[in-house]
Amino acid sequence: MNESLSPQERAVLLKIARQAMESAVRGERLPAIVLDELSPRLRQPGASFVTLTRRGQLRGCIGALEPQQPLALDVRDHAIAAALQDYRFPPVQPSELEDIRIEVSVLTLPQDLEYETPQDLLRALRPGVDGVILMDGWGGPFG
Numbered sequence: 009m010n011e012s013l014s015p016q017e018r019a020v021l022l023k024i025a026r027q028a029m030e031s032a033v034r035g036e037r038l039p040a041i042v043l044d045e046l047s048p049r050l051r052q053p054g055a056s057f058v059t060l061t062r063r064g065q066l067r068g069c070i071g072a073l074e075p076q077q078p079l080a081l082d083v084r085d086h087a088i089a090a091a092l093q094d095y096r097f098p099p100v101q102p103s104e105l106e107d108i109r110i111e112v113s114v115l116t117l118p119q120d121l122e123y124e125t126p127q128d129l130l131r132a133l134r135p136g137v138d139g140v141i142l143m144d145g146w147g148g149p150f151g
Contacts, residue, residue, distance in 0.1 A: 025058055
């Protein structure tokens, strides 16, 4: 799960996200995804975030922190949700589609990070690489 995606796999995921988003926004039937035709990496369980921007402004972002389904399906579902279900924005309209830019972020499995002081934690994190899941006292994620 920690291996990087090839340029071809990244292109396939962007195509899946674009086709799913456009079909959903237009109210059309979603294109079929035949998992057997995809690389093993795209068939494995994976977690992703799909971010939509329009003219440089955030337009939607939805994802998951842990894998629940094959990566290709995860990207498809989050592309649709980012376009139509991000509560911060009205649903994307067909007239906006040509201006929508899609970014797909594939997450690695979460790992505990041991540290003693806030400074230790800051030294351990790699800006622009590592994400952080904050947990409250009861073990619930903050995001």
